[in-house]
Amino acid sequence: MSVDPVLSRIDSTLDDSLERLKDFLRIPSISTDPAYAEACDRAADWLVSDLQSMGIEAEKRPTSGHPMVVGHADGPGPHLLFYGHYDVQPVDPLDLWVNDPFDPQIEDTPKGRVIRGRGTSDDKGQLMTFVEACRAWIAEHGTLPCKITFFFEGEEESGSPSLIPFLEDNADDLKADVALICDTTLYDSRVPAITTMLRGMLKEEITITGPGRDLHSGMYGGPAINPIRVLARIIASLHDDQGRITVPGFYDGVPEIPDEIRAQWDGLGFDHTAFLGGVGLSVPAGEAGRSALEMIWARPTCEVNGIGGGYQGAGFKTVLPAQAHAKISFRLVGDQDPHAIDQSFRQMVQDMLPADCDVTFNSDGAAPASVMSIDNPMFETARQALSDEWPDEAAFIGSGGSIPVAGHFQTLLGMESMLIGFGKDDDQIHSPNEKYDIESFHRGTRSWARILQAISAT
Amino acid sequence: MSVDPVLSRIDSTLDDSLERLKDFLRIPSISTDPAYAEACDRAADWLVSDLQSMGIEAEKRPTSGHPMVVGHADGPGPHLLFYGHYDVQPVDPLDLWVNDPFDPQIEDTPKGRVIRGRGTSDDKGQLMTFVEACRAWIAEHGTLPCKITFFFEGEEESGSPSLIPFLEDNADDLKADVALICDTTLYDSRVPAITTMLRGMLKEEITITGPGRDLHSGMYGGPAINPIRVLARIIASLHDDQGRITVPGFYDGVPEIPDEIRAQWDGLGFDHTAFLGGVGLSVPAGEAGRSALEMIWARPTCEVNGIGGGYQGAGFKTVLPAQAHAKISFRLVGDQDPHAIDQSFRQMVQDMLPADCDVTFNSDGAAPASVMSIDNPMFETARQALSDEWPDEAAFIGSGGSIPVAGHFQTLLGMESMLIGFGKDDDQIHSPNEKYDIESFHRGTRSWARILQAISAT
Numbered sequence A, B: 001m002s003v004d005p006v007l008s009r010i011d012s013t014l015d016d017s018l019e020r021l022k023d024f025l026r027i028p029s030i031s032t033d034p035a036y037a038e039a040c041d042r043a044a045d046w047l048v049s050d051l052q053s054m055g056i057e058a059e060k061r062p063t064s065g066h067p068m069v070v071g072h073a074d075g076p077g078p079h080l081l082f083y084g085h086y087d088v089q090p091v092d093p094l095d096l097w098v099n100d101p102f103d104p105q106i107e108d109t110p111k112g113r114v115i116r117g118r119g120t121s122d123d124k125g126q127l128m129t130f131v132e133a134c135r136a137w138i139a140e141h142g143t144l145p146c147k148i149t150f151f152f153e154g155e156e157e158s159g160s161p162s163l164i165p166f167l168e169d170n171a172d173d174l175k176a177d178v179a180l181i182c183d184t185t186l187y188d189s190r191v192p193a194i195t196t197m198l199r200g201m202l203k204e205e206i207t208i209t210g211p212g213r214d215l216h217s218g219m220y221g222g223p224a225i226n227p228i229r230v231l232a233r234i235i236a237s238l239h240d241d242q243g244r245i246t247v248p249g250f251y252d253g254v255p256e257i258p259d260e261i262r263a264q265w266d267g268l269g270f271d272h273t274a275f276l277g278g279v280g281l282s283v284p285a286g287e288a289g290r291s292a293l294e295m296i297w298a299r300p301t302c303e304v305n306g307i308g309g310g311y312q313g314a315g316f317k318t319v320l321p322a323q324a325h326a327k328i329s330f331r332l333v334g335d336q337d338p339h340a341i342d343q344s345f346r347q348m349v350q351d352m353l354p355a356d357c358d359v360t361f362n363s364d365g366a367a368p369a370s371v372m373s374i375d376n377p378m379f380e381t382a383r384q385a386l387s388d389e390w391p392d393e394a395a396f397i398g399s400g401g402s403i404p405v406a407g408h409f410q411t412l413l414g415m416e417s418m419l420i421g422f423g424k425d426d427d428q429i430h431s432p433n434e435k436y437d438i439e440s441f442h443r444g445t446r447s448w449a450r451i452l453q454a455i456s457a458t
Helices: A004-012 A014-025 A032-055 A124-141 A163-169 A225-234 A261-269 A272-277 A292-298 A338-352 A377-389 A404-413 A438-456 B004-012 B014-025 B034-054 B126-142 B164-170 B227-236 B259-269 B272-279 B294-299 B336-352 B377-389 B404-413 B438-456
Strands: A057-061 A068-073 A078-084 A105-109 A113-115 A147-153 A178-182 A192-199 A200-209 A301-310 A325-332 A360-366 A396-400 A417-420 A435-437 B057-061 B068-073 B079-085 B107-108 B113-118 B145-151 B178-181 B193-198 B200-209 B301-310 B323-332 B356-369 B395-399 B417-419 B436-439
Touching: A004 A113, A004 A438, A004 B079, A004 B404, A014 A113, A014 A438, A032 A057, A032 A068, A032 A147, A032 B034, A068 B178, A068 B200, A068 B336, A078 A124, A078 A404, A105 B014, A105 B068, A113 A338, A113 A438, A124 A147, A124 A438, A124 B014, A147 A200, A163 A404, A178 B113, A178 B227, A178 B294, A192 A325, A192 A377, A200 A225, A200 A338, A225 A301, A225 A338, A225 B227, A225 B301, A261 A292, A272 A377, A272 B323, A292 A396, A301 B227, A325 A338, A360 B301, A377 A396, A377 A417, A377 A438, A404 A417, A404 A435, A417 A438, A435 A438, A435 B259, B014 B113, B014 B126, B034 B057, B034 B068, B034 B145, B079 B126, B079 B404, B113 B438, B126 B438, B200 B227, B200 B336, B227 B301, B227 B404, B259 B294, B259 B395, B294 B395, B323 B336, B336 B356, B377 B395, B377 B417, B377 B438, B404 B417, B436 B438
Parallel strands: A078 A147, A078 A178, A178 A417, A192 A396, B079 B145, B079 B178, B178 B417, B193 B395
Antiparallel strands: A057 A068, A068 A147, A105 A113, A113 A435, A192 A417, A200 A325, A200 A360, A301 A325, A301 B301, B057 B068, B068 B145, B107 B113, B113 B436, B193 B417, B200 B323, B200 B356, B301 B323
């Protein structure tokens, strides 16, 4: 089966594809807010109908949260599972949007045409690149070139509480030769990418308590312990002078990146000056002796995402507060064990507590890093197909972020994931005025058409 | 003139005195809130009328903020200036009050009778102990035993912005032999006190900025600097392992307490276990080798009164914040120079900033410590008079808090202050359910009657 007529059809029907996407985007499927539960349900129904309209067997599957959508389409080639999510982030602050987040508009911008609205890039627009590629294949050839299972989640933006039980309960129904996930970015506008390394995450909120109530710093300052100072000492001790993390055992399981990957990354010519300059910085902080790209893609981190304690309003109150808290997260790589690191971190904090102080920990989840095994030749096949579509050759890259579903596919279904996405760093996902480049949508759809053809031929 | 009939009159008219105090307390003279400006004005008028009702020449004096009240009464003895303030703290959170804060009630409690309401202890109730003593003197003897200038402020709880210019403009009108200030506490319920050492204060809010906007810690964590971590390092470095403050030159001008004062303080038998136990603590933190009492009364401190940065809401956002801020205050003693310390502190912070970080400082005022010269025999005279009224002998004590007016009287009017107050540590000033012991009010009034008599005889 030739891909050329499929590509031609994708080109000629782009406007129809965009109209369908706009229709999908108009459903305000915010998963974190119970007020939008009906909208989430409606988005799942929309996907079921759309798959069915292409002759694909599909249904909505209930969970204790928002429903999953599962579809099956037969085909001659290998069996692929495609994953995307139909839920979106909240839209606050609404007044910063230039248009209604759920009334998507196509705009011409200095950097090209975009579609703007909540979910355009994360993840409805990306999800639909795959669906539109399948539609074009079926329209031209009456069938898909591979056997495909479609799997759409509605809780990705709210921590995926139903995902693991659903995967466990439906393992036979979902297991495929490899998973395709469209929820990542291009390397840049010329270089497409398959993300093969995702950092894991460990999140802990710690609260240090000292006095039984807020005290007057005049009456008690000196002999009374100050939880903010205790917390500051703990945070300051988490890194050494070389930017390395001091939690005992933290670097167990952190691999050096293989030479061939390092060579490929070096070839990308990453410009850390431009990268940091874009956010008002000039000098790479972090671990001494590591490049900025390596730090983001392949090194673990410890960051303080929030801190609070005492009086934070206008002016001054000379309070000596009863407690102080911080949200601390670790990005993990390689074989770092989130559980072991969590225990070690908690012990380290406990050991630093002075008399009269207590600490409580509030864990917000932990997931190990995902490193895809790219020995499967389908990875190289897909990389070649991507390279055929875009100006420059595709790269295997890392990602600083965490996409837990890829790890769950590995551990629960024994299945590697190819993370191929067409988002860009300036898409403003999770922020006001989210957009998706029309080029991303168009070339993304064409990319999937090529990838399916290439994989079917392996 | 004998004090005995004055004391008898104070005893027999206590109920009338309390009714007058309740009338005064019903005026919601919250100085920080512009909505209560009229009430502040009304409280000043109330005081003018009350002084005039006793035959004392008194008037309200305008300022750019709330008015001052000044009154003059002639008498045979030395010239005394009495200072108090008629403004009160805000009452939030209102729902924690057991009664309307401006509908004062007399209550029997396990620890004795109290009057409960905003301003009962800080400072209307304390202020009125002096006024009632004067009223009884005039009623019995037709005159006061000393020449007295009354000086009431209405901005003490909002930083006294008009105080210094008013003292400068009215120095001749306000200068006396010594000032009496009733805005402090007893040492304990048996031991009255004259506070002769007040700590000074230096307040700085610092804001550390790094990236130009909040960043995603997955995309930027590692190479991007985190202002919370920078701030934590700065705070952690402000004290050494012995609890001493590390700001260069900080201890310049910090005296060791004289042996005779130390002996007197040792004689007080201060129970730091009970003091700290009352607020859920057990071990004195702070400078190694210093007693808790010395730390509060005679040693300088550095405290963090508030800290904030990044995401502080429920759950987690893996943000790498653009800025973090802290409110830092220093309590000063002896001859420490607030200006020099401020400069040194700012330089120390600047020196700790890594590349790509900036700091802004927002000063919230500075005042040196006040150490009263107790060579004037009136101090010992007053101490004896206090000792006659209370179960145990009166003490010269220090105070951890700051009462800037005493310093201004020294520097602008060349006048020492005798800080004599009858508040107790459990009065909950600045908090809901403020109260003042009826015993404090009654014995306080009697104390002033005795002090005036004793001073007039010197």
